[in-house]
Amino acid sequence: MVLNNIEKLIEKYENGETTLNEEAQLKHYFSQETVAPHLEMYKPMFNYFLLNKQEQFTKNVPLKTKKTFNYKWISVAAVAVLMLGFYLNSNVLNTNDCNELGTYCEPEQALNEVSKQLAMISNHFNKGTQSVNYLNTFEKGAATLGYLNEVENTTNIIFKK
Incomplete structure (x- = not known):
């Protein structure tokens, strides 16, 4: 029971x-x-x-907490100062002459400069492609070798039988 x-x-x-x-x-x-x-x-x-x-817990439990310095507020203040500095700096630069930053105030002048730079890049690319033209000749020679390998394979078949 x-x-x-x-x-x-x-x-x-x-x-x-x-x-x-x-x-x-x-x-x-x-x-x-x-x-x-x-x-x-x-x-x-x-x-x-x-x-x-x-079982019993025998360790001492500290009742007073240590005061720690909170570093989060320092980083917040640093970010605020940096943002304020960037904002004020950008306002000062906008009022100055356009050529200070390497930019052009007139669109026609900027277009002419971009056209010059693109022409220079195109010229360098054309020089590079001329030096690689010999690869076409190499491909033709490799194709001829392929035909020779086929002829050799057929002659091997004929003479082995």
Whole structure:
């Protein structure tokens, strides 16, 4: 009868429906030397709960906290100062002459300069392509070698038979 009661309590315990008194009964049953063989697997768990209940925390807990300096506000202030500096600097530069930054105030002048630069780049690219033209000759020679390999393969077939 006691074993039946323990099995019902274990089932309730696994479902999370036991009361504190029922858990105490389970702990008492599994702390004994003799336990039913099919319930042996629960014995280490309930013995652990009994031993864990006796443990105590012995270290000192400091109640006063150390005052730490919050460095976040320094970084926020530094970013604000930098942003203000960039804003003021950009306003000063906008009022000055356009040629200070290497830009052109007149669109026609800028177009002429871009046209010169693109012509120079095109000239350099054309020189590079002239030096690579010999690759076409190489491709023709490789194609001729391919034909010679085919002729050699056919002659090998003829003479082997």
